[in-house]
Amino acid sequence: MSLLPIRLAAGALAGAFVAIGANPFSKHANAHRSQTMTRTRVTAIAASLAFICATTDAFAHAQLEKATPAVGGTVSPPSEIRLEFSEGVEPKFTKVTLTGPGGVVPLGAGNTESGNQAVLIVPISKPLPAGAYKVHWQAVSVDTHHTQGTFEFTVKP
């Protein structure tokens, strides 16, 4: 019930470490041991993070949270496609394709917004004619996982 025995034990332990530290021959051994412990711990943390990422697929990867033009929206001809993900993405490996009434629409190089790696902006080079459009995105998040999706929007005349 009392914390006293724990305190006494902790005190004894601390005393023991001080005693070891006072011995010049065991100093190196101590340093080495603590380094090994740190490395083991880092490995354990990395392993558990990888496990969390693998088991919580829908939460840990880059999912599309918001798009402009909006998913299913009807808009004036947009000058860019803006995709907001649930986590940072690698712009070099994140691909967006746009198809419309005239087929595949040429797009500029996509890049993440300065200061927010979770937002990908892809410029549209030419004004889009009215019609139904489909956006297909393939994202590679900063933790290297792949996700993809499709949505549609309509450009009004």
Ligand SMILES: [Cu+2]
């Ligand atoms: Cu992930």
